[in-house]
Amino acid sequence: xxxxxxxxxxxxxxxxxxxxxxxxxxxxxxxxxxxxxxxxxxxxxxxxxxxxxxxxxxxxxxxxxxxxxxxxxxxxxxxxxxxxxxxxxxxxxxxxxxxxxxxxxxxxxxxxxxxxxxxxxxxxxxxxxxxxxxxxxxxxxxxxxxxxxxxxxxxxxxxxxxxxxxxxxxxxxxxxxxxxxxxxxxxxxxxxxxxxxxxxxxxxxxxxxxxxxxxxxxxxxxxxxx
Numbered sequence: 424x425x426x427x428x429x430x431x432x433x434x435x436x437x438x439x440x441x442x443x444x445x446x447x448x449x450x451x452x453x454x455x456x457x458x459x460x461x462x463x464x465x466x467x468x469x470x471x472x473x474x475x476x477x478x479x480x481x482x483x484x485x486x487x488x489x490x491x492x493x494x495x496x497x498x499x500x501x502x503x504x505x506x507x508x509x510x511x512x513x514x515x516x517x518x519x520x521x522x523x524x525x526x527x528x529x530x531x532x533x534x535x536x537x538x539x540x541x542x543x544x545x546x547x548x549x550x551x552x553x554x555x556x557x558x559x560x561x562x563x564x565x566x567x568x569x570x571x572x573x574x575x576x577x578x579x580x581x582x583x584x585x586x587x588x589x590x591x592x593x594x595x596x597x598x599x600x601x602x603x604x605x606x607x608x609x610x611x612x613x614x615x616x617x618x619x620x621x622x623x624x625x626x627x628x629x630x631x632x633x634x635x636x637x638x639x640x641x642x643x644x645x646x647x648x649x
Contacts, residue, residue, distance in 0.1 A: 425543055426550075428452045428469035430460030430489065431504075432478045436528070440473070443532045444539075457481060457489035464497050466572055468550060468560065470543045471500045473535070474522070476513075487520045494521035498564065500542035502535075504528050551589035553648055554637050559628055561589045568628070575627045580605055581620050588638070588648040595641040621646060 427449045431437050437453045444451050452467050454460035457478060464472060472493065476486035490501055502524035503517045514525040524538050551561040560569045561582075568575045568585050577585070587604055588596060598614055605620075606612040621640075625632040639647050 424448060424450050425471070426450045426452065426467060426469040427539065428454065428460065428463055428467065428472045430454045430457060430463075430472060430486075431475040432456060432480065433475070440532065440535075444536070447536060449539075457485050457492075460489060461492055464493055468562070469499065470546075470550070471502065471539050472497070473539070474501055474503050476503055476505045476517070477507075487516060490517065490520040490522055499546055500524065500539075502526060502538055502542065504535075549590075551586070551592070553589055553592060554628070559637060561586050570628055577623065577627065578620075581624055584617075584620055585624055585648075588646065592648045595644055595647045597645045599645075601645060 425448075427444050429437050429440055429444075429451065431440075431453075432455050434455065437455065441451045441453055452463050452469060454463050460472075460474070463469075474486050474490060474493075477483045478485040486503055490503065493501060500523045501521060503522040504526050505513065506528045509525060509527050517525040523542055526535065526538065546564075549563045551563075553559050553561075554570075558571050561567075562569065563586060566579070566582055568577055568582060584601065584605060587601070598617060601617055602612040602614070605617070621638060622632075625635050625638055629635050629637055637648060639649055641647055
């Protein structure tokens with residue numbers, strides 16, 4: 424499920440847009456001011472942001488400065504929207520501040536969705552969310568594993584292992600196949616190394632590593648993510 428963040432101070436607009444995008448299968452977050460929007464972007468890691476240009480309590484160009492602030496940590500699409508007829512110079516300004524699109528609010532929601540879908544596809548990365556309430560995230564663009572928003576300190580081999588298991592969530596993966604994935608050299612591949620990586624992942628990601636509820640051992644075969 425793709426995550427979408429709407430940052431707009433018009434309550435009626437956000438209500439209509441939220442209803443539309445949730446009906447279309449998105450997980451939607453809403454902020455009515457730029458500061459809240461920036462915090463939601465940081466904590467929720469949406470796949471795309473719809474950002475209003477003008478905020479009544481913050482000024483006619485608040486959206487531009489919010490976009491600039493977002494770009495300090497956020498690398499996904501930001502589509503800016505204006506309630507007024509868009510001047511070419513406004514578009515240029517939006518792009519210079521980091522927007523990846525600039526639309527008038529008068530366009531249809533279907534067209535806005537088309538932009539959202541196309542930009543998410545173009546940016547082309549996945550965030551796998553597993554565990555209770557999706558509290559563990561594997562971000563394939565950032566090559567990060569996060570738990571409750573905190574980045575876990577794991578090796579790239581362990582990241583690769585976690586990403587593969589998440590991509591095949593619920594499907595048991597044989598130890599031999601996992602070793603082939605992780606090691607090009609047969610001399611390096613050993614079940615003890617795989618066991619060590621699993622142990623390290625559980626230590627950081629499981630609430631109780633001795634009773635794993637995320638990375639499950641399939642006895643006599645391998646492992647799976649649930």
